[in-house]
Amino acid sequence: MSLDVESLRKDFPIFETQVHGKPLIYLDSASSSQKPRQVVDRMVRFYETEYANVHRGVYDLSERATAAYEGARAACARFVGARDPRSIIFTRGTTEGINLVRFTWARANVKAGDEILVTEMEHHSNLVPWQLLAQEVGASLRHLPVDDEGLLRIDLLDEYITERTKVVAVSLMSNVLGTINPVRALADAAHAAGARIVVDAAQAAPHIPIDVNELDVDFLAYSSHKMLGPTGAGALYGRLDLLEEMPPFHGGGEMIREVFPDHSTWAEVPHKFEAGTPNIAQAVGMGAAVEYLEGLGMGNVRAHEKEMVDYGISKLEEAGAKVYGPKDISIRGGVASFNLDEVHPHDMATILDQEGLCIRAGHHCAQPLMRVLGVPATARASFYVYNTPDEIDALVGALDKAKGWFA
Ligand code: PMP
16 A cells, blocks of 8 residues: 555645645655644644643643653654664754764764764765864764765775774765665674764655664664654664763753762763753654654655655656666655756756745755765755655646746
């Protein structure tokens, strides 16, 4: 069974909105996804009937709020195959999750002369934190190359992972190329060298089934807002034994066990990493997004996107566009970055906007990858559960129009 897109679109009130008097065609979910009514309603119900601070009150309402918040944590654990909800830390999103690892595990373990391996396709979120850490401790950064097809040069792993490597930081799916990377192979190589692997799953989590045990990763970060949930929430999975030995991230209320004038002791994992009042309603909304996606079935989500990206690539190529990334859709998610010779991506996005079409144009927070591709920018159409082949036809029709303008 694949997705019943016509019927699930009714869950998304935004599709009743018009843009420039045209029906909205939203092809920018890799940037941020739209929200189903079920997620919005869950947050409204939480605020209207269950809201209080969490983990503090002994009164019934606070216990209800805590149950909702911790229930969302359990959902986020289940979503990535984590066996214990304590291995999930709520964050503001992928960027914060990766920075948490940088400031805790990595700062305690990466020393002068060590190496951090990233890849040429990383989003700035999984590159800049490692640059900052390398500068701070005197470590060096290496970049696993990407080949002409948009695949990681796994054949070079022996050269790039050495006894000095302490961290391998890689995305499970590229936000530009759509490539789904062989993270298990990278995890095995990292572990064989005594390194830890940190996975950026911002793009993967919304679109492909994930099992942190099968991937054998140490840390994996993802964002709620790209997977039908609200902004301001994200989850960081960490291996429990690592989380337990790690120093805290932020200091403040909630993350302590006992506080003395000159020192403190820490709360149990995961609370040790959640200082202050968390984004409670956002976490509850993220849990509702997980439940919505589980209802659709992540296998069905993936199957739908394979169909969409397959159709999208063939239509874009027919229209004369250069599409970046692997052609093999078994290792590609629902992202199609492209360029049309005649039209600059920013002009294209502006012209398409007049037709009610939302696409992204720019460097997609991956400037080093743009240099590898030899372009300053690309246009990007990205697909999710609510997109239809008709919308791809509309995109291609609008591109033809754009070409006409510049002919
Ligand atoms: N990594 C990748 C691959 C992404 O696409 C994004 C979002 N564009 C991020 C990290 C950062 O996610 P967030 O902005 O939710 O922290």
